[in-house]
Amino acid sequence: MGNAPVTFCLPEPDAVEEIAALSPDRDWRAFGATRPTWIGQTYLRLREAGHAVALSRTPPDEGVVVIEATSRKSLFAQRLAPQVLLVAVRADHRPQRYADVEIVQNDRFADGERVFFVPHWPQPGLIPRAAARGAQLRTAAFKGHAPNLHRDFRSRRWLDFLRTRGIEWLDEGVPWQGQDARYEQCRWNDFSEIDLVVAVRERWHDPYLRKPASKL
Numbered sequence: 068m069g070n071a072p073v074t075f076c077l078p079e080p081d082a083v084e085e086i087a088a089l090s091p092d093r094d095w096r097a098f099g100a101t102r103p104t105w106i107g108q109t110y111l112r113l114r115e116a117g118h119a120v121a122l123s124r125t126p127p128d129e130g131v132v133v134i135e136a137t138s139r140k141s142l143f144a145q146r147l148a149p150q151v152l153l154v155a156v157r158a159d160h161r162p163q164r165y166a167d168v169e170i171v172q173n174d175r176f177a178d179g180e181r182v183f184f185v186p187h188w189p190q191p192g193l194i195p196r197a198a199a200r201g202a203q204l205r206t207a208a209f210k211g212h213a214p215n216l217h218r219d220f221r222s223r224r225w226l227d228f229l230r231t232r233g234i235e236w237l238d239e240g241v242p243w244q245g246q247d248a249r250y251e252q253c254r255w256n257d258f259s260e261i262d263l264v265v266a267v268r269e270r271w272h273d274p275y276l277r278k279p280a281s282k283l
Contacts, residue, residue, distance in 0.1 A: 071152070072130035074121040075110040077102060078141035083122050086111070095192025095256050096249050102135045105156045105170075108188055109133075126151060136160040157182075159277035172279040187279030192256040200262060206235045207263040210255040213240035217267040237261070 077083055079102075086107040089097055098104045110122045126132045126142060129150040134142055136157055143165075147153065155166035157176075163169050171177055174184035207229060209216050219225060221238075229236050241250060258264070275282055 072119065072121065072127065073113075073133065074123050074127050074130060075106045075133045076123055076126055076138060076142060077106055078124055078138050080124075082107075083124050087122055091188075091191040093192070095190070096251060096253070098188075098191050099248070099250065101156075101158045102138065104188060105158060106133065106135050106138075108191065112188070136163050139163065139165065173276055175276055187281050190256065190281055194257045194259050196261060197259045200260075204234060204262045206237060206261055207265055208237035208239060208261045209265045210239045210253075211266070212243045214243060215268055216240055216265070217269045220265055220267065234263075 077086065082102075086097075086103065089107070089111065091098055091108045091111055098108050107122075110120055113120045121127075125145055126147055128148040131152045131154060132142075132147070133154045133156065136155055137160065139155070152168070153166045154168045154170060155163035156170045157163055158172060162176075162182075167181075169182045170185045171182055172185070172187045176182060177184040209220065216238075226236060239254060241253060244250070
């Protein structure tokens, strides 16, 4: 395709205008779901790096068009031009056979010909643990969706275990609110005062091979 233009497509109403006004590290709460992360964030970071990319609700008549897998129905309703090279971000969905090229977030599924591995973006807006805290262990925290934490870490036994050792427990779990939730009150990016992160699921029957590394 040479120097063909690259367009990222978001079919949702008002999504283009909203994403275009954001900055991933400043507005990190907006990039927790698949489409904003893969499509919106990738567009913004490439734009900030000076690349000639576009963000649109509708696909152009030519060039490279990048979509996230769940946008396929909305996109196909608009009828793609034959000159378009369609790139589908599979994310954690099934193979997207309709696409000319697929992007996967686990290299287990890449074939180097039509399916390519691209590492997931790091979590935007991260605030690291304060270096001045040294080697002390004074706070332990869970950050994430509440159902994902093993029940043992909500027990009196766990709380007593921490209390007797002078460790404060910070449970920052919230209910799952769907793919497009913003979680405006969460501080999942801030590890400045956290000495220990607890992330233990209750039933580990799924290896989550389709998930990005940030699933951890």
